[in-house]
Amino acid sequence: MKIVNNTQMKQLDRMTIERYGIPGVLLMENAGIAVFQEVVRHLQNLIGKKVAIVCGRGNNGGDGFVVARHLFQHKVEVKVFIAGNPAVIGGDAKTNFEILKLLEAPIEVLSPGEGRSDLSNQLKEYDLIVDAIFGIGLDRNIDAFIQDVIETINVSEKPVISIDIPSGVSAATGCICGTAVRAEKTVVFQLPKLGNINYPGSDYTGEILIKNIGIPQKVIDSINSEIQMITMDWVKKIIPKRKADTHKGDYGRVYIVAGSTGMTGAAMLTCEAVLRSGAGLVKVAIPQSLNNIMEIRLTEAITVPLPELKKGVVGISDIEKIMKTMSQSDAVAVGPGSGQSRELEEVLRNIFENSTTPIVLDADALNSLANRKELLKLLKSPAVLTPHPMEMSRLTQIAVEDIQKNRVEVAREFAQKWNVIIVLKGARTVVAAPSGETFINTTGNPGMATAGSGDVLTGIITGFIAQGIEPVQATAAAVYIHGLAGDKAAAELGEYGMMAGDIVTHLPCALKEIVGK
Ligand SMILES: NC(=O)C1=CN([C@@H]2O[C@H](COP(=O)(O)OP(=O)(O)OC[C@H]3O[C@@H](n4cnc5c(N)ncnc54)[C@H](OP(=O)(O)O)[C@@H]3O)[C@@H](O)[C@H]2O)[C@H](O)CC1
Ligand SMILES: [K+]
Numbered sequence: 389m390k391i392v393n394n395t396q397m398k399q400l401d402r403m404t405i406e407r408y409g410i411p412g413v414l415l416m417e418n419a420g421i422a423v424f425q426e427v428v429r430h431l432q433n434l435i436g437k438k439v440a441i442v443c444g445r446g447n448n449g450g451d452g453f454v455v456a457r458h459l460f461q462h463k464v465e466v467k468v469f470i471a472g473n474p475a476v477i478g479g480d481a482k483t484n485f486e487i488l489k490l491l492e493a494p495i496e497v498l499s500p501g502e503g504r505s506d507l508s509n510q511l512k513e514y515d516l517i518v519d520a521i522f523g524i525g526l527d528r529n530i531d532a533f534i535q536d537v538i539e540t541i542n543v544s545e546k547p548v549i550s551i552d553i554p555s556g557v558s559a560a561t562g563c564i565c566g567t568a569v570r571a572e573k574t575v576v577f578q579l580p581k582l583g584n585i586n587y588p589g590s591d592y593t594g595e596i597l598i599k600n601i602g603i604p605q606k607v608i609d610s611i612n613s614e615i616q617m618i619t620m621d622w623v624k625k626i627i628p629k630r631k632a633d634t635h636k637g638d639y640g641r642v643y644i645v646a647g648s649t650g651m652t653g654a655a656m657l658t659c660e661a662v663l664r665s666g667a668g669l670v671k672v673a674i675p676q677s678l679n680n681i682m683e684i685r686l687t688e689a690i691t692v693p694l695p696e697l698k699k700g701v702v703g704i705s706d707i708e709k710i711m712k713t714m715s716q717s718d719a720v721a722v723g724p725g726s727g728q729s730r731e732l733e734e735v736l737r738n739i740f741e742n743s744t745t746p747i748v749l750d751a752d753a754l755n756s757l758a759n760r761k762e763l764l765k766l767l768k769s770p771a772v773l774t775p776h777p778m779e780m781s782r783l784t785q786i787a788v789e790d791i792q793k794n795r796v797e798v799a800r801e802f803a804q805k806w807n808v809i810i811v812l813k814g815a816r817t818v819v820a821a822p823s824g825e826t827f828i829n830t831t832g833n834p835g836m837a838t839a840g841s842g843d844v845l846t847g848i849i850t851g852f853i854a855q856g857i858e859p860v861q862a863t864a865a866a867v868y869i870h871g872l873a874g875d876k877a878a879a880e881l882g883e884y885g886m887m888a889g890d891i892v893t894h895l896p897c898a899l900k901e902i903v904g905k
Contacts, residue, residue, distance in 0.1 A: 420454020
């Protein structure tokens with residue numbers, strides 16, 4: 389599903405009205421009805437319920453007026469609080485404001501300087517607050533008066549349904565413009581905005597409910613937004629159902645260079661995730677001295693013991709053996725717990741220069757590349773890099789906080805500059821392709837911030853690529869399913885107690901939900 393910014397959303401609006409003759413007031417009516425229906429669902433029944441609608445002076449406020457009218461006509465006790473000067477209300481919002489006044493619906497204008505105790509006292513009587521102060525038109529920091537109104541809404545601790553985006557969140561970036569409404573739900577019109585998806589704005593959004601307000605599909609298709617939200621429907625199209633007459637060879641052969649003394653767990657998690665993702669076979673190159681341990685820990689995986697650089701770190705001088713196994717594989721992964729060494733850099737050089745097998749680079753492989761990025765120019769195969777923000781900082785020499793403020797752009801720029809697929813992990817993982825195609829993931833939870841979670845993701849990505857799924861789509865689908873499995877683990881075990889291994893054990897039911905069996 390495309391993610392748009394406010395400019396693109398206004399472009400959609402304009403095209404709908406000018407090219408297809410659908411009047412803005414009709415879009416506003418559809419928007420208001422969508423929110424009204426969510427209010428009804430939230431309240432379950434309307435009898436005796438009281439709803440406060442806090443409106444700004446633009447079309448977001450206009451949506452609020454429509455919601456007020458429908459509630460008023462359903463005999464709900466509703467009051468509209470106008471946070472701003474009603475004299476400047478114009479256009480479609482004014483049309484709906486005038487109707488409300490003719491219906492003699494309760495309206496109160498909140499003016500600066502008025503003690504906030506009055507509003508906070510009033511809000512105590514309401515069952516629900518609808519936030520219609522700002523939508524995608526918010527483009528600067530909020531003044532003290534409206535900040536005060538927003539804080540009053542937040543401290544009321546009443547459930548809030550925000551219209552289009554929580555007021556105070558920038559639709560373009562997700563940054564907070566002074567303060568923002570903390571919504572339980574946000575009814576988003578037609579397409580998600582970056583501000584709905586990106587943190588910190590996403591922290592204020594609550595449950596995202598995307599509603600069609602009547603913008604023609606042709607108009608939506610005309611917007612060339614390269615950024616899309618990964619949805620279950622999209623992933624279902626990517627992960628194929630299995631055919632009956634097949635054997636393990638049909639589901640891909642994976643080769644992993646991973647593990648070192650004390651880091652056998654990383655190799656194990658990656659292998660298990662590869663197999664749990666549906667791949668047919670996995671071989672793991674590990675230091676000779678760890679072979680017995682790995683043989684005990686892994687049942688389904690095949691270990692390929694290698695001579696050692698130093699005790700417990702893959703010696704990899706046996707590059708021919710590695711390259712031979714690599715050439716017999718459908719996808720490879722290098723890095724989980726493999727230990728950083730000059731030799732690993734040389735292995736990567738060899739692989740990049742000679743292998744055409746798609747490769748996933750994680751952890752120590754990324755750290756090895758941090759000062760040798762030019763090696764990436766040698767690549768002859770699709771490559772997926774899966775840095776967390778600190779690893780991305782080492783790769784780009786950009787400070788972590790600056791990366792976090794601009795995750796999408798940082799990932800996109802690196803992917804296009806180095807011709808690789810970047811997975812910038814974290815809350816709302818970003819997948820950026822060399823083509824510019826970009827995905828943002830909305831599954832997952834803080835319980836996944838645990839050792840080994842990245843190793844599991846590496847395994848799923850590699851496993852999907854090995855099964856013949858196009859690398860960019862395989863990566864985006866893997867990120868979604870990794871988060872979905874993590875959500876299932878958290879639902880069962882809680883966010884505190886879950887470990888990376890629980891993500892692996894919940895992978896099958898996540899995949900079952902996607903594939904249907
Ligand atoms: N196709 C659609 O998506 C539809 C969306 N609808 C709704 O319309 C809003 C967008 O409405 P808009 O009028 O463009 O803007 P807002 O209502 O979000 O903001 C109102 C105006 O407030 C001013 N502004 C901006 N920032 C601040 C600030 N920090 N403090 C004070 N005022 C601010 C700005 O006007 P200026 O002239 O002052 O710049 C805004 O225009 C969308 O989100 C939907 O809810 C339609 O109802 C249906 C179609
Ligand atoms: K809003």
